[in-house]
Amino acid sequence: MSSPSPRPQTTAQTMAEKILSQRGDRAVYAGDLAVVEVDQVMVVDSIAQSFIERMERDLGAVPKFPERVSIVIDHVAPASTVSVAQAQKEAREYAAQTGVRLFDVGRGICHQVLMEEGLARPGWIVLGSDSHSTTYGAVAAFGTGMGATDIALAAASGKTWLKVPESVKVTFVGDLRDGVSAKDVALEMIRVLGADGATYQSIEMHAGGRFSRGERMTLANLCVEAGAKVGLVVPGGEILDMYDVPQWVYPDPGAIYVQQVEIDLSALNPRMSAPNEVDNVHDVSELRGLRVDQVFIGTCTNGRIEDLHEAAAVLRGQKVAPGTRLLVIPASSQVMEQAMEDGTLLTLQRAGAVLGTPGCGPCMGRHQGVLAPGEVCVSTSNRNFIGRMGDKDARIYLASPAVAAATAVMGKIALPGDVVGVGA
Ligand SMILES: CC(C)[C@H](C(=O)O)[C@@H](O)C(=O)O
Ligand code: SF4
DSSP states (O other): OOOOOOOOSOOOOOHHHHHHHHTSSSOOOTTSEEEEEOSEEEEEHHHHHHHHHIIIIISOOOOSSGGGEEEEOOTTOSOOSHHHHHHHHHHHHHHHHHOOEEEOTTSBOHHHHHHHTTOSOTTOEEEESSGGGGGGGGGTOEEEEOOHHHHHHHHHHSEEEEEOOOEEEEEEESOOOTTOOHHHHHHHHHHHHOTTTTTTOEEEEEOTTOSOHHHHHHHHHHGGGGTOSEEEEOOOTTHHHHSOOOGGGSOOTTOOOSEEEEEEGGGOOOEEEOTTOTTOEEEHHHHTTOBOSEEEEOHHHHOSHHHHHHHHHHHTTOOOOTTOEEEEOOSBHHHHHHHHHTTHHHHHHHTTOEEOOSSOGGGGSSSSSOBOTTOEEEESSSOOOTTTTBOTTOEEEEOOHHHHHHHHHHTBSOOGGGSTTSOO
């Protein structure tokens, strides 16, 4: 005889339970419904039109707290077609009328911009009209993606409701070897959990003091590729210097997890996700030698200054292989400025990179580097589904910026050590 399992006899809470309890009006546990305050609602260009329609036509509402709403024009920026231009024009007009924040063409990718602007903070609830809104978990914000209707309801009321997710605990032990990066860790984590292995769950990452904010963003960003509702990194390291972290965001000892996983960082090699699923992860050495038409370094996963530095370290004094294109798109205008100031862009340009406007670039195949049938691309992004970057017969391999850069120099999948003079 089976009966519904009783609530565990503990008041100890996971990080997701802690945040949703604190931001709601009662203590909640996995499976409960939580009604919570929303600190920031983020709308991207591609969704702006349906968001505005839901607000004006369906709800007849204006944003309750305009300062808590941001529209970012990033996915197809600058506009590629008349209809895209029209949608962006309407988004600008809406922002001017309602007083919500607008980050226009060139400011950068939504998640990077919100983080730079301090619009995601420890303990905050941040809803985005974009699946990679899990990125805010890097700073212990409960960040999650929702559709236009839910986003509009949150903007109109200042609140949202959601089922409290169960949690998976991922503990990182050991230290990364040289040449292995947070991207490799993130890909390994997705392999271990599986592409739908954490569906509607919270991936709670225990990293101690390891990882910078940018690296934590890479980790939290990929969590949605395991189906997770949210990806929370327990605050530590530089996060403690950068933010006031309230004690109540930390998980309690004795909290209940549906799964616990340990990843030994010292055992990791550079990793690569092969077509057509993000969890199809291999050591780069297994895929080495495959001819590559295009390399793309950028996106909300790996378009930050440290990523461009990693790439420049490999590309300095080198040339992109004939027959291979290298596109580099900084994640934001701030990243672009830093990379200009410190000479990184010059290094990349001299190596033969094509530099693009801060934004999503060709990540989802809308413009600026769409792939032809049969082409192979190595990308630092987070998705390699069929048709993601253009034709359905193009193939996408996901890797770290260092591996992407080495691949560009060699014209085929390569490790930084394969480039003469690097790491020697
Ligand atoms: C356009 C946007 C809604 C989409 C997402 O939700 O993630 C895009 O950013 C992506 O990466 O596929
Ligand atoms: S960079 Fe790519 S993954 Fe990130 S928000 Fe833009 S399209 Fe989505």
